[in-house]
Amino acid sequence: MGKGGNSKAAAPAAQTEKEVLINGNLYDVSNFMHPGGSVIKFLTNGGDATEAYVEFHGRSKKADYVLKALPHRPAPKETMKERGFNGHEALSKDYAILRKQLEEEGFFDPAPGHVAFRVAEVVAMHVVGAYLFMCGSTVPVQTAGLFILGIVSGRCGWLMHEGGHYSLTGHIPTDRMLQIAIYGIGCGMSAAWWRNQHNKHHATPQKLKHDVDLDTLPLIAFNAEVAKKARSPMLKLWLKYQALLFTPISCLLVATGWQYYLHPRHIMRTKRQHTEGAALLVRHLLFYGVICHGMTWTQSLACYTAYNMIAASYIFSQFALSHSHLDVSAPDEFLHWVEYAADHTINVHGGSWLGTKFVDWWMAYLNYQIEHHLFPGMPQFRHPIVSQRVQVLFAKHGIKYDNRLYSSACYDTWYNLHKVGNPSVETQKAWKAEREAYKAAQAAKKTE
Secondary structure, eight states, rough: OOSSTTHHHHOSSSSOOOOOETEEEEEEEOOOOOOOOOOGGGGGGSSOHHHHHHHHTOOHHHHHHHHSSSSSEEEHHHHHHHGGGGGGGHHHHHHHHHHHHHHTTTTTTTOOOHHHHHHHHHHHHHHHHHHHHHOOOSSHHHHHHHHHHHHHHHHHHHHHHHHHTSSSOOOHHHHHHHHHHHHHHHHSOOOHHHHHHHHHHHSSTTTTTOOGGOEEEEEEESHHHHHHHHHHHHHHHHHHHHHHHHHIIIIIHHHHHIIIIIHHHHHHHTTTTIIHHHHHHHIIIIIIIIITTTHHHHHHHHHOOOOOOOOHHHHHHHTTTTTSSSSBOOOTTTOOHHHHHHOOOEEEEEEEHOOOHHHHHHHHTTTTTHHHHOOOOOGGGGHHHHHHHHHHHHHTTTOOEEEEHHHHHHHHHHHHHHHHHHHHHHHHHHHHHHHHHHHHHHHHHHEE
C-alpha cells in the first residue's frame, strides 16, 4: 500500500478547467488566487483533496466561505470512481471518524499553559546563554554560553513551527505574529516564506516536483532522483562527501543563504519590512549590539558564524531524520493523505538509552512525524497520546507504522547521504543513458 495508490486512475484527462475535488464536489479554481501560494496546483485535476483541505483550513472559517463562493458542481460518478478518496474509501471514512473523535475530545484545542512554558523556556535559555557568553571569565564558559545560544536558536525553529501551523493559540492572527517574532528574532528568517514552502511539503511529502524539501541542489541530495541532476565534476565531488559535509558545513550554508538572500528577498517582494524585516533588525541589534558588545567586527562575525552553525546543524539534522532517507513518489502519483504520512514519514523514539522523554524534548515532539502529518494543526505535545490510536487505525487497514530508534534514524539518514552521493557504476551508466535519451527526444521534437 502507498507506493502507487490510485495513481494511474487519477491521471487527469484533457480539460480546460482547473478543478479540485473536495467532499464530493469539484471546485473550479481556474481564476482563483490562492492566498497560500501555489500549493493548490498540486491538488488540481487529480486525486482527492478533502483531507488536505480539512487539515490546512480546519481553523479558518474564512476558508469555508471562500470555498463555497467558488464555482462548483457535484463530482460525476466516473470522477468519484477514479479520484474519490484517492482509492481508499474505507480508510477515508475511518480517518474522518478518528479525527472527529479527537476534535470532540479537545485534542486540537490550544493549551495556554504549555505555550507559556515553551516561550519561557526559550527566553530562559537565551538569558542563560547570553550571561555565560558575556560574563564568563574563561573560554570554556563562554563557549558553553555560545552553544546554549545556538541550541535555543534551533529551538526557536521548533516553536515557530507550531505557530506556522496555528497550533499555539489556535487564533490565526496571533499565531502568525508569534511566529514572526520567534522565527525572525530567534532564527533570522521569514515566517511567510516558511509557511508558503512548508505547506507544499505537507501537501505532498517526498513527492518529486512537488515537495520543496527535495529541491536541495547544489548543496545536498537526499535522493537518487535528485542526485542524477548533478552534471558538473565539482558538484559530483561535493555530493560524494555530502555525508561528511552535511553537519555542519551544508547546514550552515543553507541557513546563511536563507538568512541573507532568500528570506530578505521574500520580505521585500511581499512588503513585510514593517513586521518580518523589523524582527530581523532586532535580532542583529541584539546579537551584535548587546551580546557581542566590545568585540571587533571580526570577532563578532566569527561568533555569529559559530552560533549559526550550531543552530542550523541542530534543527536541520533533526528534521532530516523523519523524511530524507525514505522513498519518493512520482510526480503523477496521487496518494491518500494517510499514505503520505505512513509511507513518507517515520516516528523516532529514544529507546532505553536516550529515553522517550529526552527525544520528545530534543525534537520538540516532531519525532512523532506520522501524527504531525496526519494532524498538522494539533498541538504537538499531544502526539504521544494520539499515536496509540493512530496505530490502531493503521493496523486495521494493514498500514505499516514505522517507529525507529533515534540511533537507527541517524544511521539511516547519514548512510543514505553517503549512498546517494556515491552511486554505483551501473547507476551512473543508467543516468547517462536516460539523459541521452531525453536529449534525443528533445532534438526529435525540434525537427518535427
